[in-house]
Amino acid sequence: MLKPIFTATALSSFILLSGCSFDQSGDDKKEPKEEHPSSHHTETAKDDTKEKDSKESAQRQVEVDETVKPAQAGLQTLANPGSIPVLVNKQYSLPEDYKPEDLIYPKVDFIFQDKIEKRMMRKEAAIALERLFQAAEKDNMHFAGVSAYRSHQTQITVFNNYVAKDGEEKAKTYSAMPGTSEHETGLAIDVTTHDGACAAQDCFGDTNEAAWLAEHAHEFGFIIRYPEGKENITGYKYEPWHIRYIGVDAATEIFKTKSTLEEYYNAVPVEAVDK
Template sequence: MKLSKLIIAGLLMSALTACSSEEPAVTEAVNYTKTYEPLTFSNLDIPVNIEVIDGITYANGVLIVNKEIPLPEDYNPEMQPEVIEAYTQMFEDGAAEGLNFELVSGFRSYDYQAELYNNYVSRDGKEAADRYSAEPGHSEHQTGLAIDVGSYDSAVLLQTSFEYTPEFQWMKDVAHEYGFIIRYMKGKEDITGYMYEPWHLRYVGDKATEIYESGLTLEEYFGLN
């Protein structure tokens, strides 16, 4: 059974236990924390500790959201300051190399993601939309830790052809130095559930270099696949 399914199952079990209690229902939000036994991921031999706090899942302190692990609808952190600082520095350093980056997308609320996703489904159908767009509550953009970048000079925005721009060729090997990883990697579609997105960067801070050097997705790195 996938670890992510165990996480969801644990949340459901907690909810069922609460509902079966004879005590009066509690109307205010209840903090829920569940720490799973550390796992040893064979490729890296690192312990992985999973926590679910207030409906948000963390693996070794890294917030995780994907097709199976959701965020609460009311989770609304806005773009995180450390992310703004990191991509601003990366863009400035890129400019010094003659590169021109553009921030295409940053934080998205649950409601805004719902609007985007529903429009894509109406246009392309659910099966196609699910390859390139997250359902509301499952988007990394809702974390305030993800950005989409483009190449301003070539006007390549949110296209796989961004891979062939000078901006990407530089960024792919240095993004980890600023705390970012390319989240939806080429050849990993069956693991992430999404098409290759060379423009989508996820901020993971000081773990970025090790994840980058491993060549693994977050799911693989933390044994969530």
């Protein structure tokens, strides 16, 4: 049932694509939380901490359900899709029938008014997002949500539309396969400045809000999921607007070590290591 991460290296092709595909909605899911079982350091020397961090990450495992037939080579199905720090990427897919059970509407502004799917997040993430937006306001930083949860069905529709238009091979280069979009977890959200400018655009990266987010997101349990310079590891181009809730401890560790969720689980694709 449980398979160690180290075997999950069979990424057939490592293509950078957008983690968000801003078509319509956002999806995500979640459930119980499962913080990693680690003794947290009372650090002595920096090197000690580093060594300990790498030991801890070596112990963390991505749990996969081997009874599910992969939708494609190199893709494994997660056994614990509701885990708060769950790793969803081009190697690890949510089960087809997964739907987060605790989706709510975070009380924050979005760039649209409608009460629709892409406004939702899992409860723990939604509350953390409210706290993040409130803290930002105190620093005179004004955010709005762009797209959060996207159901599996929505992702299927979006993906199929692209397949109909460009064929499956090409569609895969720019749209996440159903089950592999972080938006399906209910733990990810794309944000922008309150005026809605630069929503899902590179120019967001040049705003004061983006700088504030990069510096403070971890205090609220979020990480910049697809950082600059880590494209080979995450499989996604730099997206300063896409934040992912994983809990404060994990987010702080990733922030301090300037790493990624893949590295947190020691689940970096072999191709990335070689590059």
